[in-house]
Amino acid sequence: MMVKRTKIAVLSAAAAGLVMSGYAFALPEGVDTVQVTATAKDHPLDEIYSGWHFRTPETQALQQDDFENPGFLWVEQGAELWETVDGSEQKSCASCHEDAADTMATAGAQMPKWNEALGKPVNLEQQINLCRSERMGAKPWKWESSELLSMTAFVRNQSRGTPVEVQIGGPMTPWFEKGKDLYNTRVGQLDLACVNCHQGYYGQSIRADRLSQGQSNGFPTYRLKWQKIGSLHRRFKGCMDQVRAEPYKVGSDEFLALELYVNWRGQGLPVEAPAVRQ
Amino acid sequence: MGHIHTAGFCLAIFLGTVTATANAATIEPQDVVIRDAEVEASLTGSPGDPVEGSKWFKSRKLGNCLACHGNRDQIGEPFHGDIGPPLDGVADRYSEGELRAILVNAKSVFGPETIMPGFYRVFDGQRVREEFQGKPVLTATQVEDVIAYLKTLKEE
Numbered sequence: 001m002m003v004k005r006t007k008i009a010v011l012s013a014a015a016a017g018l019v020m021s022g023y024a025f026a027l028p029e030g031v032d033t034v035q036v037t038a039t040a041k042d043h044p045l046d047e048i049y050s051g052w053h054f055r056t057p058e059t060q061a062l063q064q065d066d067f068e069n070p071g072f073l074w075v076e077q078g079a080e081l082w083e084t085v086d087g088s089e090q091k092s093c094a095s096c097h098e099d100a101a102d103t104m105a106t107a108g109a110q111m112p113k114w115n116e117a118l119g120k121p122v123n124l125e126q127q128i129n130l131c132r133s134e135r136m137g138a139k140p141w142k143w144e145s146s147e148l149l150s151m152t153a154f155v156r157n158q159s160r161g162t163p164v165e166v167q168i169g170g171p172m173t174p175w176f177e178k179g180k181d182l183y184n185t186r187v188g189q190l191d192l193a194c195v196n197c198h199q200g201y202y203g204q205s206i207r208a209d210r211l212s213q214g215q216s217n218g219f220p221t222y223r224l225k226w227q228k229i230g231s232l233h234r235r236f237k238g239c240m241d242q243v244r245a246e247p248y249k250v251g252s253d254e255f256l257a258l259e260l261y262v263n264w265r266g267q268g269l270p271v272e273a274p275a276v277r278q
Numbered sequence: 279m280g281h282i283h284t285a286g287f288c289l290a291i292f293l294g295t296v297t298a299t300a301n302a303a304t305i306e307p308q309d310v311v312i313r314d315a316e317v318e319a320s321l322t323g324s325p326g327d328p329v330e331g332s333k334w335f336k337s338r339k340l341g342n343c344l345a346c347h348g349n350r351d352q353i354g355e356p357f358h359g360d361i362g363p364p365l366d367g368v369a370d371r372y373s374e375g376e377l378r379a380i381l382v383n384a385k386s387v388f389g390p391e392t393i394m395p396g397f398y399r400v401f402d403g404q405r406v407r408e409e410f411q412g413k414p415v416l417t418a419t420q421v422e423d424v425i426a427y428l429k430t431l432k433e434e
Contacts, residue, residue, distance in 0.1 A: 189410040190395045200393060201361050207338070207345045208357040246405040
């Protein structure tokens with residue numbers, strides 16, 4: 001499968017102090033910037049910003065050019081895996097889902113989604129592994145393995161530009177409430193909750209790190225600090241480590257609930273995967 | 279090489295024992311009394327060392343006050359945070375007892391919503407990582423060192 005890349009000719013870099021806007025990729029009507037007005041009911045913020053907004057012009061430019069963006073190494077590997085037959089059923093992803101550009105154009109913006117059979121929500125990583133074990137008769141990939149990161153990056157990239165839209169009603173509600181609770185609960189020796197930094201102080205600096213709103217629309221994200229792409233759950237873990245708390249496990253119900261809530265906080269932001277961050 | 283390491287290790291233990299004995303009067307985190315947003319007496323019974331305090335102020339591993347507060351006195355250090363107010367002239371704004379209360383438990387002075395961590399508190403539960411369990415961020419001596427340093431930050 002070919003990966004379509006975009007190279008931007010001109011970055012609409014505004015003068016210092018002004019919001020830089022303009023993605024290299026096409027956005028649907030009504031979504032034209034990294035900053036959107038919070039539309040979700042009872043949203044604690046008036047305006048929501050992609051993490052892109054808080055990074056240096058150099059890091060922003062690295063993301064904007066698909067040929068320079070190192071996250072595309074994983075997207076390309078994902079494209080190959082999409083066509084690769086694996087497991088007892090002798091199927092690839094493409095056997096059922098055909099052209100990902102069509103079939104995955106919105107899926108990446110709508111996870112986690114309720115799974116009736118499991119009686120719980122599943123996120124993109126978990127859905128990929130469910131497809132492998134249930135439909136392909138293949139072994140699930142490990143969290144943060146090169147394969148799972150690649151496939152997640154590839155699928156999310158097909159949804160690039162699509163506004164994030166997760167369901168929080170019905171059976172999802174208790175998971176949403178649990179995520180909200182985790183977001184607001186102080187943890188660790190430093191006694192900090194997500195809300196303290198990412199709602200109260202975004203745009204301001206902790207030493208060399210400029211705080212973002214902690215939005216998830218760019219994940220999986222290539223982090224310069226990691227020198228590779230990583231999952232949202234890995235990022236959650238990093239934050240918990242920094243406040244000297246015992247992190248939950250990647251793929252745990254706690255991080256799944258938190259992912260749902262954090263995605264909801266970014267409702268309306270276009271998917272950017274693979275984003276480049278500090 | 280191995281011998282030197284062993285010797286250094288023994289010396290560290292020896293010094294640690296001496297320090298512990300010298301600080302027999304140290305008030306434990308759970309015993310600190312904050313009254314009217316002040317902690318009057320030194321946590322160790324003696325004044326801190328401002329030179330040491332200056333180190334804890336900028337150390338990323340310890341106090342790291344600079345993570346959130348600007349400080350003209352340490353202008354040579356890169357990346358001053360701006361989460362909290364700059365601490366230039368902080369000694370003119372707060373008494374020693376107030377500074378001690380803020381350092382021990384900022385919530386007791388600024389209210390429960392403040393982002394500033396307490397540096398001499400111990401938490402039960404709330405998933406404190408194993409290596410930090412039962413320990414405050416700074417020792418009593420380090421808190422006193424930082425207070426001694428903060429007291430030097432006066433407006434010219």
